[in-house]
Amino acid sequence: MSGFDALLAHHASPEATQARALGLPTSRVESWKYVPTRTLSRTQWVPATPRSGSGFTLSGGHFSGLPDALRASEPTLTEAESERLSRLLSAHGFAATHGALESERLVVTIPKGADQSLALTRLANQAKEAGFATLVIRVSQNARLSLTEVYDEASVDESNLDSLMILVDIARDGQLVHTRCQTANERAHTFTCIDAHLAENAHYRTQTVDFGGKLARTDISVTLAGRGASTSLHGLAMTRGSQYHDTHLSVDHAVGETHSAMVFKTLVDEQGEATFNGRVLIQQDAQKSATEQSVSNLLLSDKGRINPKPELEIYADDVTASHGCTVGNLNQTELFYLRSRGLSETDARAFLQYAFAEEIVEAIDDATIAERVESRLLGVLQHGELIAELKESVDV
Amino acid sequence: MLTIKNLHASINGTPILKGINLEINPGEVHAVMGPNGAGKSTLSSILAGRDDYEITDGEVIYQGQDLLELEPEERAWAGIFLSFQYPVEIPGVKNIYLLKAAVNTIREHRGLPELKAGEFLKLVRDKLKVMQMDEAFLHRNVNEGFSGGEKKRNEILQMQLLEPTLALLDETDSGLDVDALRVVGEGINRMRAPERSVLLVTHYQRLLDIVKPDFVHVLADGRIVRSGDFSLAQRLEKEGYEGIEAA
Incomplete structure (x- = not known):
């Protein structure tokens, strides 16, 4: 029995019986095709x-x-x-x-x-x-x-x-x-x-x-x-x-x-x-x-x-x-534009990754969430600190 | 300042430049004119470091160094600036972030101290005034939703802030109405200085009426077929490219 199924072990309800019969979805279920279920099934959940x-x-x-x-x-x-x-x-x-x-x-x-x-x-x-x-x-x-x-x-x-x-x-x-x-x-x-x-x-x-x-x-x-x-x-x-x-x-x-x-x-x-x-x-x-x-x-x-x-x-x-x-990598024309302005390739890449995500972030209506997302974003982006410094220095 | 010798370049195996020779000295303004497809934009793009072209022969010496060996940003640090024919939109990045990052990176490479937030804002406000641009432009995304004229003003604004030694202006007059043309032209004129050179690529004479070039070159089919002074531009306007090429 997988660790996930163990969760249901002591349940006798019809729902639990049905769930046990279905089991954790495998890659044959289209909507679960890519889901890596290994840790789900390996962990002995409580x-x-x-x-x-x-x-x-x-x-x-x-x-x-x-x-x-x-x-x-x-x-x-x-x-x-x-x-x-x-x-x-x-x-x-x-x-x-x-x-x-x-x-x-x-x-x-x-x-x-x-x-x-x-x-x-x-x-x-x-x-x-x-x-x-x-x-x-x-x-x-x-x-x-x-x-x-x-x-x-x-x-x-x-x-x-x-x-x-x-x-x-x-x-x-x-x-x-x-x-x-x-x-x-x-x-x-x-x-x-x-x-x-x-x-x-x-x-x-x-x-x-x-x-x-x-x-x-x-x-x-x-x-x-x-x-x-x-x-x-x-x-x-x-x-x-x-x-x-x-x-x-x-x-x-x-x-x-x-x-x-x-x-x-x-x-x-x-x-x-x-x-x-x-x-x-x-x-x-x-x-x-x-x-x-x-x-x-x-x-x-x-x-x-x-x-x-x-x-x-x-x-x-x-x-x-x-x-x-x-689907792709960063846009070469945009990279060239930024580099022609003196930004190093690393910095230009950081700018464009930020830009990619920011289009979604800047549209967030809730100010508290937007701020939370923005600060997390700058923390996880490659060279996000560069953007963070810039923002701090010019956003007044 | 800039010496182009026998420059040959192709894109996807198709030759575009077929032996360009050009010498630009400090303080000079050169205009390169020519029909569409002659290779004008290719020339300015290659000088700025765009790598979609294959250089098949020739060399470019800028201030004693082999320009073609430098990365685009190294060229910017060395004082080269390209005003794009089609300025690139970068949704998600505010104009002011790019401007500040560019100004301070270039200052750093020129051995100048970094501009603090207040100093930078003062500088950028002065330049905005020159370009007759509203401060709101700083907080809009780079070129996103800008009209053709606004994009070109933004390019010249960047040029004013970055103070290049060699400015390459690619069709900066295209898409401009009469008023914007004057603002952009005067913006370029303000930058003229004994130590600064300009290579202006254009199809029409109208920008040259405001920014009077010292030299005019006609580029046709990848070669400079004629060079002269401002009067050559005036002749072109009257006789068209065909007349000049045939002569």
């Missing part, structure tokens, strides 16, 4: 114990510190929510394990017309500990939620694992802005799976940046189910050392006059490996919809690896779609 933190935190599969005003008065899932959740949880063995082992399912409601913000901190689990939790967010009609998600960076001696599933429902004219900065520690296995359902004129915007983790996986699926609904998914993954980052973004234009934008950048250095899958589906009835997709990959080391897969499936005939995917 259930996590929650720690206390300040503010709204997730630790050891438990949430704490949710402001009372946001706690749902009706915490039972609706039929539609249950159906979506069970579909998510049956996707593969990892999701099924999440379903079988989740310690808490917390339901948050943003009342009609309200404008709220919520800052979630994910605390590192202890060595060998695995925590699973689900958050259900209901954004009511005409309400707005600004959700930020950060990691505490406490180091552990051995691997740890946490998995968060977020089920989002945005009612008519509602809005969710989700900004995340993933800086899990270097032994972390961190999973985030978001599934959002948007009604008429609803909007979901996410800005996600992955820096940390040994293995970090982010799945975001958005269904545009009402006319005028829109989503914008922007992200950046900075993958170095022996890290593996995996991002799966998916948008389903189920009805007409819906809009989506997907901009994702991946920067791989050293022996890092990153997978990006961006899928946009425009269904037959989704006439007059529009989508823009831009996927850029920068590979800085010949030992690194990038697996990009943009997918555009269009079944309607009256749509606007643009997409582009680039």
Whole structure:
């Protein structure tokens, strides 16, 4: 029995039985094709114990510190929510394990017309500990939620694992802005799976940046189910050392006059490996919809690896779609331009790597997260200190 | 200052320059004119160190050193500046970061002390005024979303800050309206000095009416086919390149 399956050993629920039957996904599961599951199966995982933190935190599969005003008065899932959740949880063995082992399912409601913000901190689990939790967010009609998600960076001696599933429902004219900065520690296995359902004129915007983790996986699926609904998914993954980052973004234009934008950048250095899958589906009835997709990959080391897969499936005939995917090294013309201004090749490269990432960073709406991302970025970029010094001297 | 001897260059095996000879002394302004495709931009790019070209013969001596042996940044440190025909957009990098990094790197290599933040800002504000550019340009990304004219002003702004010994201006007049042409032209004139030389590559005479060159060369099919003074540019304007080449 693998260490991962051991987690389920003493559970007799039907969910656990199903999860055991499915097992940890192998490379035969398309969406797990590149995921290095070795450390997941080798570690003898134990259930996590929650720690206390300040503010709204997730630790050891438990949430704490949710402001009372946001706690749902009706915490039972609706039929539609249950159906979506069970579909998510049956996707593969990892999701099924999440379903079988989740310690808490917390339901948050943003009342009609309200404008709220919520800052979630994910605390590192202890060595060998695995925590699973689900958050259900209901954004009511005409309400707005600004959700930020950060990691505490406490180091552990051995691997740890946490998995968060977020089920989002945005009612008519509602809005969710989700900004995340993933800086899990270097032994972390961190999973985030978001599934959002948007009604008429609803909007979901996410800005996600992955820096940390040994293995970090982010799945975001958005269904545009009402006319005028829109989503914008922007992200950046900075993958170095022996890290593996995996991002799966998916948008389903189920009805007409819906809009989506997907901009994702991946920067791989050293022996890092990153997978990006961006899928946009425009269904037959989704006439007059529009989508823009831009996927850029920068590979800085010949030992690194990038697996990009943009997918555009269009079944309607009256749509606007643009997409582009680039994989490469730094642009030679840009390098020459900077060097002709006296910058050494090393400095010019540092400038362009910074520029590559900064296009995503400068668009981050939340000032606190933007600052956090920027300082982390300058810390991990080759010669980031050069840019840091410059910024300090001219930003007044 | 600059001696080009029998320079031959090709790109992907196609010869572009077929034996260029040119001597530029300190303080001189030379204009290289010629029809499209004659090799004008290739010449300035090679001098600045762009490596997409293969030098098949000849040599270039700049201030006593073999220029072709130097990396692009070493040429910049030695005082060479290229104003690009198509200035490169660098989204994500603010103009002011590039300007400050460039100014201080070049100062360092010229044995000058680093400019502190305040000194640098004062200097850059003075130059912005000369180029009639708003300070907001400093905080925009390098050339991103700039109009054609703004990009060219930005190039000349960089030139003013970097104070080159040899300025290579590649089609700096293209894409400029009359007002911008005057600002850019006067920006170049302000830089004229006994120790500084300019090689101005252009298709048209209009910039030369503001920046009067000491020498005019006609480049056609990879060779300088005619050299003269400013009156040659005036003849070109009247008679066209065909008339001159045939003569």
